[in-house]
Amino acid sequence: MITPFPSSHPHNPWLAHSVRIQRVTQETPGVATYDMAFDDASVAESFQFLPGQFNMIYLPGVGEVAISISGDPGQRGVVPHTIREAGNVTKTLARLPLNSSIALRGPFGSSWPVESCVGKDVVIVAGGIGLAPLRPAILHLLKHRSELDELTLIVGARDSSLLLYPERYDDWRAKGMNVLVTVDRADESWHGCIGMVTAVLDRLWLRDASKTVVMTCGPEVMMWYTVQTAIRRGIPSAQCFLSLERNMNCAIGLCGHCQFGPEFLCKDGPVFCFDRVASRMKVEDL
Amino acid sequence: MSHHTSIQPADVSVAGLLRTDDLQQLIDALIAAGYDVIGPKIDQCAIVYDQITSVNQLPRGWTDLQEPGRYRLQQSDDSKYFGFAVGPHSWKKYLFPPQSIVSTATRTENGWQFSTDAPPAPRLAFLGVRACELAAIEIQDRVFLHGPWVDPIYKSRRDAVLIVAVNCTSAASTCFCSSTNTGPRCRSGFDLALTEIAGGFVIETGSESGRAIAARLPLESVTEHHHAEASSARAQAEAMMTRKLRTDDLHDLLLGNLKHPHWDDVATRCLSCTNCTMVCPTCFCSTVTDVSDLTNDHVQRERKWDSCFNIDFSYMNGSPVRNSIASRYRQWLTHKLASWQDQFGTLGCVGCGRCITWCPPGIDLTEEVVKLRDAVHANSEDPS
Secondary structure: OOOOOOOOOOOOOOOOEEEEEEEEEEEEOOEEEEEEEEOOHHHHHHOOOOOOOEEEEEEOOOEEEEEEOOOOOOOOOEEEEEEEOOOHHHHHHHHOOOOOEEEEEEEEOOOOOHHHHOOOEEEEEEEHHHHHHHHHHHHHHHHOHHHOOOEEEEEEEOOHHHOOOHHHHHHHHHOOOEEEEEEOOOOOOOOOEEOOHHHHHHHOOOOOHHHEEEEEEOOHHHHHHHHHHHHHOOOOHHHEEEEOOOOOOOOOOOOOOOEEOOEEOOOOOOEEEHHHHHHHHOOOOO | OOOOHHHOOOOOEEEEEEEHHHHHHHHHHHHHOOOEEEEEEEEOOEEEEEEOOOHHHOOOOEEEEEEOOEEEEEEOOOOOOOOOOOOOOOOHHHHOOOEEEEEEEEEEOOEEEEEOOOOOOOOEEEEEEOHHHHHHHHHHHHHHOOOOOOOHHHHHHHHOEEEEEEOOOOOOOOOOHHHHOOOOOOOOOOOEEEEEEOOEEEEEEOOHHHHHHHOOOOOEOOOHHHHHHHHHHHHHHHHHOOOOOOOOOHHHHHHOOOOOOHHHHHHOOOOOOOHHHHHOOOOOOEEEEEEEOOOOOEEEEEEEEOOOOOHHHHEEOOEEOOOOHHHHHHHHHHHHHHHHHHHHOOOOOOOOOHHHHOOOOOOOHHHHHHHHHHHHHHHHHOOO
8 A cells, every 4th residue: 555645744834726617627517626726836846645644725715625536547747626605614615606716725644555466356336526636546456457357337316417427437348347337216217227236235146255355335224234245245344445525614623523533534544444433324413 | 849840851851949939030031031911810700811911910819619510719718820720711822822813815817826834923921731631732742743734823833832831739529630641740841840839839841941930039948848849739630520530431431322312301401512522621622714905805714612512513415414412512522532542542532621611501521421322331241
């Protein structure tokens, strides 16, 4: 696994980098992908992130919001974020014209264990917008496809209009990923699978469960039952990873908001091995 | 002779005796060395920390009576300068200010420009830092300086501080620093330390800066008699301390009983008022918000103390994660006494008792731990 962050950070963690909204791609209702480009060429050159890490997107005068990076970790210069309109910051962002000046701090947090997937089978399970934080891992693994055995993506959404990145699935299939799609509710235009992602995982052919890595992101209850299903299928819980979400304010482990028991989600997470957080996931209001 | 001498850090040594009448010279020496002196003084019927220039501002001859939910000042029967425990303030208000600006943004023709430039930190000399407060500063050092990210505001303020500690010679009823092993004796983490005895102060130095200040004072040599008196004055604080907290089982007791009904019992008394977190010398939670001028061309990011007792603190996706008082009290207590150990290797509690005194209904964390422990044990012994 790649080191989540270096041991010391010489720069001021509160200093934001100016970026421009270079491109906006409408994805699903209320969800768009914003490609952000750094104003400072040297920042653009040096900015690197690991799959699963997040940035604090900053709109001066409005506020900051923690957003996972949804782009290719190998690509320099432009950083895509897939964002749902939810609060003040994201709703204001949705109204900004192209080329608007905003800012970001980052990258922060832990990452998907893509490097420990070498020689293994990988099952990625995404619910709704939960596919966005997994996309960098998908792009990384597709680039290193020959180092893996089986690679499967199970995507679920409440209905087909809420499936994220549907136009990319064929490309991903062509590059060697088994993409299985399911929706909770279907209309007459839907000809695919209906049901929960766990039902798909239940029926999935596993070459060798003991050598399978699961990465999941979506609603907490979905991730919980995804891992329960994986365990029932014989996949070791220590090989199941998920990305948790809590209120984040500082992103550097100093403000206290994102605590989940002993974990600060911003610096110890957001990506965790299931075993590390399992006992707390079923405690209400933690 | 003090039996503690052998376990003092190597650079701590007794410098001499400062006569009571010469205490002003200590303040003068600190000011001459370029420090603003912050010390205890009486304001709004409480002993608080504020800038002082004269010994006449110190609460000489006053003591504090503290109980759960109660704090009263009272004239004592001696004329000690430091014959009280700790009040509602702690030194964190200077190192981690209740309000500070972490960055600024300015709109220009070329887009937003950002700055984290800050005015230089004030050079402050803290006069009257108790052992529990030294421990609290050490704990906040671990949070703000020794994690993967360093907080620049805390660091610049911390680097500019000189600490004059005072050994407690009495204890409030709410004190329990013996239990948390954070006092009452000041052992390290200070530049100078004072023990108040009849006629003067036995002065110890703990750093080069402390020795430089001590060198400017009219110190007399410390006799066997002075040593004995200082030792017994310090022992008195220990002897007066009645409140206790068993700490060895806290981690598993609290984290192993997150669903225990006792949290609902505390919630019937807790007002979720945040007082305990505001007076706590180690609580570090904060929120940064944007404050802009009317043109929205100049924006400051302001960091303010926040509290896990505020309902908005855990707000996410349209609702708070910790919607009940029980869940918020549980978060506070389990963090302070249990998960803090996982995060930073120590308790988050230094036994100062402020959260007990300043809790309006007088909830006492040491008592809540006992009640939870008893309930858990009673249940496990119940054959049914």
